[in-house]
Amino acid sequence: MAGIYIHIPFCKTRCIYCDFYSTTRSELKQQYIRALCTELKTRKGYLKEEPIETIYFGGGTPSQLAHEDFEQIFRTIKEVYGTEHAEEITLEANPDDLTEEYVSMLRTLPFNRISMGIQTFDAPTLKLLNRRHNAAQAIAAVHRLRQAGFRNISIDLIYGLPDETDQRWERDLQQAVGLDVEHISAYHLTYEKGTRIYEMLQSHRISEVDEESSVRFFSALMDTLGAAGYEHYEISNFCKPGMYSRHNTAYWKGIPYLGCGPSAHSFNAETREWNTASLEGYIKSIEEGQRSSETEILDKVTRYNEYIMTSLRTMWGVSLTYTEEAFGTELRQYCTKMAAPYLQSHKLEMQADRLHLTREGIFVSDGIISDLMFID
Incomplete structure (x- = not known):
């Protein structure tokens, strides 16, 4: 078995903490989709005919794509790799993108798992992070997905945010548990060089939480989700019994995967490859038939x-x-x-x-x- 990761680099706005490769140049979307499909076709041999068990659309913001974009990508995957063994097909989405119309559109596609970046339910912190949604939109998006028939929903939370308190983190956890989703990922904020939040920390406009607080937040995370029936199956990941992320678990278990798009990584047990972290550079190299990437031989x-x-x-x-x-x-x-x-x-x-x-x-x-x- 193997997996396919599709990187969709487009974002309406940049979140101040994110160091994943992304761009706001949405005018390149159609050119990018064509290049992405070309890469999928030309790299068929990388997975050595292994059946595809998982497909994951990450970003960036994959929920910036339209129905015809997804159809073009799925058509290519089906023609080149086949999808008859694909048990889990995930879309990362922003809560504010998940309107009733957009969710109805997603139900016409092969997606059976939605992963939503909520991060926090605290309004001032969402504003600080430059997130486009508010708490009400996040809650409504989960309910909308449920009503549309999605039975595998994951949400992301971040803790250790500026001015985080035990009370605020506990409120976030209780609201997350109240949504009754199948999967919750929770990550401690990291200040990565090159991000706006790192610059704010360096200029003393915000302060980092202390280690003692971080330990308390993580303890509260384990205790609260454990009491709610979630399995702690990976340090940052919790799920209802049996509902772990099959795609991410494949990473942790050394199962081969193909990553397509700018900055996407691939692994086939013998080598690791990663594409150039430039949308323009990626498109140009694909169009010229010389994919810009690096390879590491794994001893x-x-x-x-x-x-x-x-x-x-x-x-x-x-x-x-x-x-x-x-x-x-x-x-x-x-x-x-x-x-x-x-x-x-x-x-x-x-x-x-x-x-x-x-x-x-x-x-x-x-x-x-x-x-x-x-x-x-």
């Missing part, structure tokens, strides 16, 4: 380190049996040796042949993962 140690980095973040953990089969006895022994102190301190636990983070270990997961990775 055994790199693949081991990626397996540790991704698997330990999930509820499935690190399989020592698989580690030996895929990477050899030496790296399995190294992993066991480096895990020993964390097993003794109860930050890791062993279930069958698998290493898992404990609740205590989740709070220091970056350090544990770093120690288990092999560095020459």
